[in-house]
Amino acid sequence: MSAVYINSASCISVQDTLNENILQNLHPENSSNILKAIEPIYKEFIPPAMIRRMSKTVKMSSVASHYALKEAGIEQPDAIIVGTGMGCSQDSEKFLKNVIDNHEEFLTPTFFIQSTHNTVAGQIALGLQCHAYNFTYVNTSSSLEFSLLDAQLQINDGEAENVLAGSTDEQTDRIMELYLLNNTIKKETDLPADYLNSTTNGVIWGEGASFFVVGKDKTENSYAKLKNIQINNKVELNEAQDFIRNFLAQNSLSTGDVDAVILGFSGDADSDIYYTKAMDIFPDSAQLYYKHLSGEFNTASGFSTFIACHILKEQHIPEIMMINSQKKDNLNNVLLYNHLGGNDHSLVLLERV
Structure with a gap:
């Protein structure tokens, strides 16, 4: 398979990765077992009426994808491919809470519609009015890799020249509680974490969204x-x-x-x-x-x-x-x-x- 080029890269994360001098401004986080992403001011990118209906992962992805496309100088990608492990967890929780609170009756479909994993790719396409190939991979920790692999295949097969590929995951209170209960997340007593020589199990949990424009040709912005x-x-x-x-x-x-x-x-x-x-x-x-x-x-x-x-x-x-x-x-x-x-x-x- 022929190599392709990463022509732009954008990330919303625990670090301030939307600003300049990224490599010089990285700070370790090892004293809290749950880390929140540094979010941009969404109203600068998304109409306020839409922000209210978007989950965190959709908002992060909308902004990260905006930055990636802008940096690459692409208005309409030939494909949108997103990888996610947990999808729109916030809306999934809201829907399930609705089911319980309303005894499975008189349910509004909004939270269910927005809870599906492909909501992110769909919302990005709606925002761009892009009718091209649109796909979502849900493969736990290799979700991004599958998205990049698909992007490479699309380009190699001549189906696309510029592909928006990325990944996103958000936290929710309930899932974090469950992860603490089953020891997926480190106990407070095991902090601060020693990443390289750890003697305890569990991890510090984060979140974020990363998007890339993968292209057939090298550009002056290629990474x-x-x-x-x-x-x-x-x-x-x-x-x-x-x-x-x-x-x-x-x-x-x-x-x-x-x-x-x-x-x-x-x-x-x-x-x-x-x-x-x-x-x-x-x-x-x-x-x-x-x-x-x-x-x-x-x-x-x-x-x-x-x-x-x-x-x-x-x-x-x-x-x-x-x-x-x-x-x-x-x-x-x-x-x-x-x-x-x-x-x-x-x-x-x-x-x-």
């Missing part, structure tokens, strides 16, 4: 070349290194050709051992981590892809992300490795343009 993506639902711990090596071999690379590897250390002792295994085969690469900046959530890899794009474009690695002391004069190949709780492993290979 990176999207070389290849590999997704595996299950990888045994003793297979992790071969999983990575085989992927690199498919792209005519060895581990020594990777200038920086970005690992999804989440502070969960049980599942982070995959990343520890991966570190062993990259002794000469810059080893980075990022979830102390974004929190863990289904599409946290959107944040790492956004940061990787800036690292390649600016040729600068933030100190706050470094695990080891390896520094490269030229950053040409960046590998992203992510999973969620030991499942849905993904590898994304980006190359400097």
